[in-house]
Amino acid sequence: MDVKVLRGRVLSFLEEPQAIDDVASYRYIEDGAVVVGGGKILMIGEFNAKAAAQHEVIDHRPYLVMAGFIDPHIHFPQMQVIGSYAANLLEWLNTYTFVEEQRFADPAHSTRIASKFFDELIRHGTTTASAYCTIHPNSVDAFFGEAAKRDMLMLGGKVMMDRNAPAGLCDTPQSGYDESKALLEKWHGQGRAHYVITPRFAITSSHEQMEMAEALAREYPDNHIQTHVDENLAEVEFARELFPNLPDYLGIYERYHLLGPKTLLGHCIHLTHRECEVLAATRSVAVWCPTSNLFIGSGLFDHDRLHAHGARIAVATDVGGGSSYSMLRTLDEGYKVMQLRGQRLNPLRSFYMMTLGNARALSLEGRIGALTPGADADLVVLDARATPQMALRMEAVDSLANELFLLQTCGDDRAVAETYVMGRAMKSGLGAQGRVSALPSPLEGEGGA
Ligand code: GUN
Ligand code: ZN
Numbered sequence: 236m237d238v239k240v241l242r243g244r245v246l247s248f249l250e251e252p253q254a255i256d257d258v259a260s261y262r263y264i265e266d267g268a269v270v271v272g273g274g275k276i277l278m279i280g281e282f283n284a285k286a287a288a289q290h291e292v293i294d295h296r297p298y299l300v301m302a303g304f305i306d307p308h309i310h311f312p313q314m315q316v317i318g319s320y321a322a323n324l325l326e327w328l329n330t331y332t333f334v335e336e337q338r339f340a341d342p343a344h345s346t347r348i349a350s351k352f353f354d355e356l357i358r359h360g361t362t363t364a365s366a367y368c369t370i371h372p373n374s375v376d377a378f379f380g381e382a383a384k385r386d387m388l389m390l391g392g393k394v395m396m397d398r399n400a401p402a403g404l405c406d407t408p409q410s411g412y413d414e415s416k417a418l419l420e421k422w423h424g425q426g427r428a429h430y431v432i433t434p435r436f437a438i439t440s441s442h443e444q445m446e447m448a449e450a451l452a453r454e455y456p457d458n459h460i461q462t463h464v465d466e467n468l469a470e471v472e473f474a475r476e477l478f479p480n481l482p483d484y485l486g487i488y489e490r491y492h493l494l495g496p497k498t499l500l501g502h503c504i505h506l507t508h509r510e511c512e513v514l515a516a517t518r519s520v521a522v523w524c525p526t527s528n529l530f531i532g533s534g535l536f537d538h539d540r541l542h543a544h545g546a547r548i549a550v551a552t553d554v555g556g557g558s559s560y561s562m563l564r565t566l567d568e569g570y571k572v573m574q575l576r577g578q579r580l581n582p583l584r585s586f587y588m589m590t591l592g593n594a595r596a597l598s599l600e601g602r603i604g605a606l607t608p609g610a611d612a613d614l615v616v617l618d619a620r621a622t623p624q625m626a627l628r629m630e631a632v633d634s635l636a637n638e639l640f641l642l643q644t645c646g647d648d649r650a651v652a653e654t655y656v657m658g659r660a661m662k663s664g665l666g667a668q669g670r671v672s673a674l675p676s677p678l679e680g681e682g683g684a
Contacts (some may be wrong), residue, residue: 238272239658240287243295243616245269246608246635248591249300252583255636258406260607263278263635269300271612274386274657279606291324293660298652300636301586302604303362303613304562305593306523308501310367311378311391312336312345320655324531327356327556334624336661337403339369345377350376353385357661359560359627360651362613365390365499365551365605367433370406372414379422380531386657390459390605393418394432395448396439412447419455427611429459431499435626436463437487439475449491459497459597462488464511466502468532494519494661497598501553502527504539505533515546521595524553525569536569539578547595550588551621562589563646570643577620582640604631617642621650 243382244545245267252260268282270290276281310316316335321327339345356364364429368374368391375393382389396404406414423430432455434440452460465471465484478487485506494517503514503521514521517624523536541548551557552565559565573580594604602611617635619638620626625645632638642650655661 237271238290240290240292241269243300245300249585251320255581266599271658276610299617303591303615304360304589305366307549307556311508315556336369337570339371339374342373345374349377349381357654359648360615363388376494388427390429390431394433394435396435397444408443426499431459431461445491461499464502465505468626511544515544520547522549526558527553527556530558561647613657616653618652
């Protein structure tokens with residue numbers, strides 16, 4: 236077995252931190268070692284020169300070595316939609332997103348974007364994500380195919396949508412069911428692939444399609460389900476008009492038995508009291524997407540209200556509504572959202588959420604999200620001195636919590652010194668392809684327009 240010793244300042248969460256001084260919630264080893272082999276974490280502990288001598292040692296000091304970041308809500312076909320100027324969600328979807336997603340009818344386009352997508356995740360330290368593909372089966376093949384080349388643990392699925400979208404972006408209840416089922420059978424459990432049943436949202440699925448999603452969920456109870464809910468007020472109103480006899484927006488997914496511990500609900504901003512209760516009672520996961528909610532102007536997620544209801548909460552980028560692939564940038568914006576609501580988000584809890592918290596939300600604790608023996612060796616190495624201003628600021632930082640807070644407040648992909656997937660260094664391996672300077676000029680294009 237190819238055993239490597241990653242030496243560095245090792246940090247891993249054990250529990251959800253309750254306060255900025257909750258030292259029992261994590262393990263921190265100043266001169267630590269993570270021993271990896273066969274794609275797994277074999278052990279962690281104090282660095283021991285004698286024991287390490289027989290293996291390759293990669294010295295990441297003084298950087299932090301943590302579990303890789305997890306992004307539980309992202310749209311891989313929206314890489315070329317990020318930063319699109321729109322007044323609100325529905326305008327943004329209709330003007331840019333639904334136009335761009337039609338390009339994924341072309342398998343060459345799907346493969347090109349999927350390849351760039353995983354390179355971008357790696358550059359930002361994200362080792363697992365749950366992604367929406369498009370309605371086109373080839374987009375799912377490209378997604379899982381490119382993930383498999385990199386051996387990355389990925390969740391994803393074909394969006395099911397059969398109305399209120401351009402004809403080129405609509406399936407039918409039957410074809411949506413058949414294609415989703417075939418893709419699930421083809422990919423789920425292949426290597427590290429997890430297929431997610433993905434009715435896009437209630438606005439783009441008819442009653443008949445929701446019934447087909449329900450049938451699929453009943454046939455495959457172990458698979459995740461992902462959708463959007465209560466993101467924007469006009470969207471909520473439209474969804475309620477389309478399903479008039481139900482109590483609220485979440486009640487639509489409840490009606491089709493799509494809620495449960497493996498259901499990921501993007502946004503959850505404009506929830507009624509009843510919806511909060513249903514969310515908590517069904518153990519469904521509210522996925523908070525702060526950069527997206529600010530960029531699109533959807534609203535301020537009420538973290539403490541959901542927490543008080545006992546709801547499960549994850550945090551994600553929602554690229555391309557979200558404006559950054561970075562979980563550091565995401566939690567920085569999340570911090571500001573909570574500040575505006577008079578709520579606190581301490582940096583230990585932020586880094587817990589990006590790792591173990593999101594792993595738990597995906598029911599993948601034990602495999603990813605923490606540095607525990609037997610877990611997959613997906614790691615990120617973080618440099619809090621990545622830019623001149625961060626290095627200067629670090630001179631005045633006197634605690635681990637404050638270092639994490641600096642990483643969150645000022646950090647981005649530059650602070651990711653290395654990303655490991657199954658024990659393999661991936662970021663340094665990106666080579667010229669990952670560098671902007673290697674791209675052709677805009678006039679030349681790349682792989683066609
Ligand atoms: N609701 C339905 N589809 C989408 C999407 O692609 N992005 C966002 N932010 N919200 C959605
Ligand atoms: Zn989304």
